[in-house]
Each structure stands twice: as structure tokens, then as C-alpha cells.
Amino acid sequence: MVSFCLQISVPSEHREKEFAMEHGSATDSSSSTFSLMDEDHTLANSVRYTLNQDPRVIFCGYSIPHPSENKVNIRVQTTGDPAKDVLKDGFQNLMVMCQHVRSTFGKAVDDFRANESPERMKIDTP
Amino acid sequence: MSSKVSALDMPDVPMGQLPEHLHLQRTRVVCKADAPVHTEGIQYSGAYASIGVDNSVGVDSFCKSFKVKVVRLTKEEIEFDMIGIDASLANAFRRILIAEVPTMAIEKVLMVNNTSVVADEVLAHRLGLIPLNADPRLFEYLSENDAPNERNTIVYKLDVSCKKGSPRVTVKSDQLKWLPHGSELQMDSHDISSKAKSYTSFSCIQDSLPEFSKKPLGVKFDDIIIAKLGPGQAIELEAHAVKGIGKMHAKWSPVATAWYRMLPEIALLKEVTGADAEKLVKKCPVNVFDIEDIGNAGGKKAVVANPRTCTLCRECIRGVNEELVELRRVKDHFIFTIESTGALSPEELFIEAVKILEDKCDRVISELS
Numbered sequence: 071m072v073s074f075c076l077q078i079s080v081p082s083e084h085r086e087k088e089f090a091m092e093h094g095s096a097t098d099s100s101s102s103t104f105s106l107m108d109e110d111h112t113l114a115n116s117v118r119y120t121l122n123q124d125p126r127v128i129f130c131g132y133s134i135p136h137p138s139e140n141k142v143n144i145r146v147q148t149t150g151d152p153a154k155d156v157l158k159d160g161f162q163n164l165m166v167m168c169q170h171v172r173s174t175f176g177k178a179v180d181d182f183r184a185n186e187s188p189e190r191m192k193i194d195t196p
Numbered sequence: 197m198s199s200k201v202s203a204l205d206m207p208d209v210p211m212g213q214l215p216e217h218l219h220l221q222r223t224r225v226v227c228k229a230d231a232p233v234h235t236e237g238i239q240y241s242g243a244y245a246s247i248g249v250d251n252s253v254g255v256d257s258f259c260k261s262f263k264v265k266v267v268r269l270t271k272e273e274i275e276f277d278m279i280g281i282d283a284s285l286a287n288a289f290r291r292i293l294i295a296e297v298p299t300m301a302i303e304k305v306l307m308v309n310n311t312s313v314v315a316d317e318v319l320a321h322r323l324g325l326i327p328l329n330a331d332p333r334l335f336e337y338l339s340e341n342d343a344p345n346e347r348n349t350i351v352y353k354l355d356v357s358c359k360k361g362s363p364r365v366t367v368k369s370d371q372l373k374w375l376p377h378g379s380e381l382q383m384d385s386h387d388i389s390s391k392a393k394s395y396t397s398f399s400c401i402q403d404s405l406p407e408f409s410k411k412p413l414g415v416k417f418d419d420i421i422i423a424k425l426g427p428g429q430a431i432e433l434e435a436h437a438v439k440g441i442g443k444m445h446a447k448w449s450p451v452a453t454a455w456y457r458m459l460p461e462i463a464l465l466k467e468v469t470g471a472d473a474e475k476l477v478k479k480c481p482v483n484v485f486d487i488e489d490i491g492n493a494g495g496k497k498a499v500v501a502n503p504r505t506c507t508l509c510r511e512c513i514r515g516v517n518e519e520l521v522e523l524r525r526v527k528d529h530f531i532f533t534i535e536s537t538g539a540l541s542p543e544e545l546f547i548e549a550v551k552i553l554e555d556k557c558d559r560v561i562s563e564l565s
Contacts, residue, residue, distance in 0.1 A: 112292055119282050179269065
């Protein structure tokens, strides 16, 4: 199998090293390993969760090759769709979930304040 | 143990729904006397494909089932329940809160004079840990090549002394004075002809900016002891605060701590009555169980009254009780607590943390396309 290493981002002037890289095969796009720089369990474990929820994913896992290197490798194997697209969808889903968490949380805090203030007034006024 | 039953006599496993024991394994951690079991999350969408159960959670179904309920909210602290979310996401929020939500903290200390018993580096470290009352969202990061300006630096001054013959002086955080004009110290310059430069280059006075004019950039707590001065000792210094994140140094962490626990669930496997019930209620140090009267015969039975207070001490399942009581945790119900150090309110902190995770996703998506 011919393997290749595709640099996804063109290094800009401001950034010395690229942030995301795909290590895959030239003939089979359905399985690839992605290297993300400056990321850790926070993002990798979350996206592993969203990817595992996707029925197109056969396997997904991540590893941090060395603890002193700020880098994670995410392995994605799919039923046929390009791994890169599936990974992008995984991040997209994660983002939508986050937005929902944020709005739900905001509403819950507002509800709590609305319910609490009348009770407080009762205590304040004898 | 039950007696052996032929497999042919057993009822069929219903297709399309999980049998009870698998459902329990999927949704609960069972805390046995020696160790918990079924602690892993079953994430793979095809985990139960062989019995016709779809384990995938689409974004739509997540949005439908996800719930948040605030339990307690004060200026410093929030406790809320997150229901219907996986541990990986709850943990991501916790990690971001501790290590990646920015705050302002003192980073550089210019010592003019320090004759106190506290060594320069210890004093500088203590100053760094003082929570500042500054909204980090109004500031920019100070990168290596930037000059410190009104948008990325806050300057404080501490000038205290104890006169000879007077009693000892306690230096507290309220003696740190904010300098909205920037640094008052002049840089050493070998070139005599050039104009003396200060350590910061503010283009305007900080408190003339609308966002700072109403709310001065002081310290959050006035009564933090910085040092104690004996007669004749003095401290004179200038402290420069910058924006940073907890990953670099814990002084930038916006939370005292942030943590979550799974909701405890206590199941009584058999009815516990009479003296056994009394014993069980007495055994629990946090009063999870309560006694309920049954009928009018004066019978008593134990019920689970406050499962939330359970600390998992396992006192109730020690010895003979393991077949009476089962301690469980609900895998997708998190009791999340955030203690803020004061720069942002705890509810704002959580929203900032979720935003940071969104930004991370956004960054990868744009890099991948």
C-alpha cells in the first residue's frame, strides 16, 4: 500500500508549524490517522465520543504519543466514506452539541433566578 | 443461586430493545463492596447491533434529551445537574475550566526595595496568586514581542513600610494600588541623550476607557495577607498583571476547583423491614435511608430517601447487606460544581468553557478543509 502524508494546512507566516495533519493511504481514503498539534484529551476524547456515535465509523481511537509533546493522534476507520469528511462531521456534531449545552445552561440559570427571586423577597420582607 | 433452567425453556430475548441486565450495564456503574463494575462507557454505535439495538446517539436525540438543572447559585459557586451527556464531554468542560479559561494574574514584579523577611521570589509568587477583579475578556494576551500597553497589562504598586519603634505591620492585598497610567518606574538607559522610557507604553489612561471607568481593576479580596513587616522593614515594588491560562501556571486558573460526580442511585433489592430496617437506617452516616410505616399493623420498612447525599462510603453494603442494597451511579447524570476565584461569575465561566471547546472544533474544521 502506498502511504502518504498530506499536509492539510499551509503554514502561515504567523504559525511556524501546521496544526492538523492527515497520515493516510493514497489508495484508500476510508482510514487515516490525524495529528493535531497543541491539543490533548480535552478535544480528542470528546471527538472520539462523537465519532463513535456515527454509524459510518468502524473504529475510532486516539493516543498521545509522548506526554511532553503537545500532540494527539486520532485514528478513524470508516465503512467507506473518506475519513477526513467523517472526522469533520464529528467535530461539527461536537460543536452543535456544545451550542446546545450552552443555550440549555443559559436557560436553566435564568429559570433558577426567576424562581429564586420571589422566595428571597418573601424572606426579606417580614 | 437459582437452579439450572434449560435454555429452551427461557423466554426469548426481545429484539430491538436491551435486556434489563445489559441496560443496567450500559447506564449504571454498580459499586460493589470491593470495587465498582461496569465503569466503562459504551460509546460505539454498533455495540448492540447483534440484538438489533442501535446504540448511536444522534445530535437530534442528544438535544432532545439533554437537561440542565441549577441546584445552587451564589456569587462564588454554582452547582447544577447535567443530565443526558457523556462523561467525555463533562470531563472536557471540567478540564477547560481548570486549565484553559483565561484570567488576569500578576506575572512580572519589579522590586525596588524589599527588606522584609519574605524573599523576593517568594513575595513575587505570593503576589501572582492574588485573584484580581478584572474581566479577562476585555484584555488581550501579551505575546513575547509586544510592548505592554493598556490593552494587555494592569500595573499595581505596593509601597509599604514599618517605622522603627512601631509595632509590626501586616501587609494586605488592599494595599496593592492600581496604576491606570502604567508603570512609574524608568528603564535604565545607557544612552543619556534619549528620553527615559517607562516599563510600559500606555497610549491612554486605563480608567479613561469606558469598560474600566465604572469598575476599577482592583484585587478581588481585600484581606489576603501578603507579608508582615518588622520595625524598619519596607517593601516597594511594582507588579504587572497579564492575561494567561491555567495550563501555563495555576495562578491563571479561574476556578478554585471545578468537579463533577455521577448521581448516586441506591436500590433495595429486597424489602427491608423491622429491626433490619432500623439497622440499615442507623448504618448510613449521611442519612440516605428513612423508615416508612407499612399498613396499620405497626410494621416498618426502609426506603431510600436522599440518594443524592450518598458519599459512597459503602457502610451499608458491608458484611451481610450486599444482597439487600445495591449502590449505583447513573452514568449520564452529572452533578457539576464550579467554585470561581472571582474574576468571572461561575455561570459565566461555564459558558466561556463551552465556547472554548467550540472554538477548538472550529479551528480543526477550518484546518481540515
